[in-house]
Amino acid sequence: DSGVTQTPKHLITATGQRVTLRCSPRSGDLSVYWYQQSLDQGLQFLIQYYNGEERAKGNILERFSAQQFPDLHSELNLSSLELGDSALYFCASSVGLAGAGTQYFGPGTRLTVL
Amino acid sequence: GNSVTQMEGPVTLSEEAFLTINCTYTATGYPSLFWYVQYPGEGLQLLLKATKADDKGSNKGFEATYRKETTSFHLEKGSVQVSDSAVYFCALIMEAAGNKLTFGGGTRVLVKP
Numbered sequence: 001d002s003g004v005t006q007t008p009k010h011l012i013t014a015t016g017q018r019v020t021l022r023c024s025p026r027s028g029d030l031s032v033y034w035y036q037q038s039l040d041q042g043l044q045f046l047i048q049y050y051n052g053e054e055r056a057k058g059n060i061l062e063r064f065s066a067q068q069f070p071d072l073h074s075e076l077n078l079s080s081l082e083l084g085d086s087a088l089y090f091c092a093s094s095v096g097l098a099g100a101g102t103q104y105f106g107p108g109t110r111l112t113v114l
Numbered sequence: 115g116n117s118v119t120q121m122e123g124p125v126t127l128s129e130e131a132f133l134t135i136n137c138t139y140t141a142t143g144y145p146s147l148f149w150y151v152q153y154p155g156e157g158l159q160l161l162l163k164a165t166k167a168d169d170k171g172s173n174k175g176f177e178a179t180y181r182k183e184t185t186s187f188h189l190e191k192g193s194v195q196v197s198d199s200a201v202y203f204c205a206l207i208m209e210a211a212g213n214k215l216t217f218g219g220g221t222r223v224l225v226k227p
Contacts, residue, residue, distance in 0.1 A: 002157065031213065043203065045214035056214055090157055097213055105150075105157040 003027065004106035006091050012112045018079040021109045025072055025093030031055070032074040033094075033103060034066055038087035049074055050097055078111070086113045116141045120204045120218035127194055127225050135189040135221045137178075137204035145206035147171075147180055147187040148215065152201045161189075161202070194225045 003026035013019055025032050034046040036059075045058035049068035060066075063081075068074045078085060088110050092103040120137045127133060139145065149161040149171070162171030167182035178189045187204060204218040 002159070004157075033214065035215070042219050043215075043217040045216070048213060058214055092158075092215075094213070101213070102160050102163070103215060105159070107157045 002104040002106065004091060004093050004104050006089075006106035006109050008109060009107065010110050010112070012114065013081060014114055015081055015083060017081050017113075018077065019081065019111065021076040021078070021089055021091075021111075023074045023076070023091030023093075023106060025074070025091075026104055029093035029095050029104070030072065031094045031097060031101075031103075032068055032072070033092040034060075034074070034076050035090040035092065035105075036087045037090060037108070038084075041087075043090075046076070055097065081113045083113050086111055116145065116206060116208055116216050118204050118206055118216055118218035120202075120221055122219065123201075123222035125221060125223045127223065129196060129225055129227050130193045131225075133189070133191045133194045133198070133223065135202055135204075135223070137187045137189065137218060139185050139187065139204075139206050141185075141206060141208055143208055144182070145208045147178070148205045148207070149176070149178055149187070149189050150203045150205060150217075152203065152220070154200070158203065194223075196225050196227055199223060199225045 005024045030051045046060040048056040066076045088108045091106045094101040146165045148163045150158040162173045164171040164180035170179045205215045
């Protein structure tokens, strides 16, 4: 158990809908990262927050947004969903910003868009 | 940009066999290198890491050495067990490019009894 929790574990929805994925980092970790794992794109970095502020952006679509709240949990919002958004979405957390700091991954949320 | 290339799987081995998974990287500068493992139905777990050239990371019988001259970070284990069946991901971080992990495509390893 990494200490990072993600809810829900599974999510099935229809095209055009909007969903929210939630992540609670390990106690004491200030950084939260979101990654997408899909069969065609592999594991890709989406976005990072540090202590409530956005710090880095990767290949995140404009239809996707995220935020980190004062209690440090984070939410990833996916809207106008398309079939191609079906993937496993991971959240990870680390203590700080340092590059060599270990990122601890949650179990993921599997999103299926029908 | 930065990228990681690792051998495609699946790699099928018998128990107690020697495992090598090749990983090479492209980066402008000196990244930190990682191996993560994903067991079936689970998230990623850090297996080992190395932060500078010639560093050797090791954990659970797995080893990898950061080779700057060949831009490689190959994963090895001398005697695999069935419980090592998983997908292994090589990854790098460049601090200058933010703290995001750049992953290779993953290598599925299947160990048969």
